Amino acid sequence: MLRIVMILCAGTFSLNSFAQPTKEQKKELKASQNYLSEAQESLQKDEFPTAEADYRQAISLNPKSETAKYNLGTAYYGKEKNAEAMLRFKQAATTESSKNEKHKAFHNLGNTYMNEKKYTEAVESYKNALRNNPNDDETRYNLALAKDMLEKNPPPPEDKDDKNKDQNEDKKDQDKKDQQDKDDKNKEGDKGDEKEDKDKGDQKEDKKEGDQGKPDKPKDEEGDKPQQQQPVPGQLSPQQVKSLLEAMNNEEKKTQDKINAEKQKGAKVKTDKDW
Incomplete structure (x- = not known):
């Protein structure tokens, strides 16, 4: 089990005082x-x-009391309220002027990052603690532990590429702006088309009013050309009926002529004498 060394403080910080x-x-x-x-x-x-x-x-x-912030952070840490402890240690580390007290705040801040498995931030916190007190063995131990955990659990690649992320965000913003400009331009074009359509509509209305009083053209006319009667599907035209009747009459005549000819051939020829 990993052991993270915690530096405790029981109100040893000095209170900030005003000049007067x-x-x-x-x-x-x-x-x-x-x-x-x-x-x-x-x-x-x-x-x-x-x-x-x-x-x-x-x-x-x-x-401005770093003592209260640090001690409250320590109390939170003891009750496993890691997020609250991290906040108080951050406050104490950034506002404390004493190197010794800044070392304690950064050391314990690193511990809260370790609990959250934020090993990159933990390494930086322990380094800041050693900058204020290079001789502290406990901080040095925690730093070595944090580096080992960071090596075994490197952050995702996307977290290292902040520059590209910013560039992508800038590109998205620019694309969004370009699209907005394009939409605005299209809106202006639509307004122009609407105006042109309105003008054309007005011209048609004027022409319609000018044509009033003139006789309407017959329904079977289109321009100067007469409209041809279209055949109805399934119904014969008068010309087709006439041709069909003529063909039937001719066929009937042929049949009658054939019958007459057969009668002529089958009739008996009478002789002058009666045998």
Whole structure:
């Protein structure tokens, strides 16, 4: 099981003070210090909700107090509230002026990153801790551990290519802008087409009004050419009926002539004498 060394602090930070605090400011600083003490006592009694509330009161009265932020982060870390602890350690690490205290804040910040398996950020945090205290063996141990985990669990390639990601985003934005310009241009063209269609429609209306009073053309005429009657499917035209009747008459005549000829051949010839 991996062992991450945690640096604890029990209110050893020095409170920030104003150059010339006013009476009201002195009162707030004193109240903040009292809340810090009460929070520490509550933690010892395992009364975390009370301790958390006291730390928040201390920070509210003295926002520049790195002590309250760091100790609250440590309290969160002990209760496995990693995200809350990370936030407080970040605040303490960025605002603390003492190298020794910055070292502690960065060290524990690295621990929260390790818990989140953010090994790249953990390595950077431990390095920052060693920059403020190069002789701390515990930080050096945690740094070696973070580097080993980072080597075994490298970040995805896309996370390393931020520049290309930015370029792709820029290209998408440009394409979006170009498409918007194109759409705007098409809208202008559509407006022009609508105006042209409207003008043509007005011209047709004017022409229609000018044609009023003239006699309408016969329905069977189109221009100056007479319209031919179209045959109805399944119905013979008058010409076809006439031709069919003539053919039937001719066929009947031929048949009658043939019958007459047969009669002539079959008739008996009478002699002058009766035998």
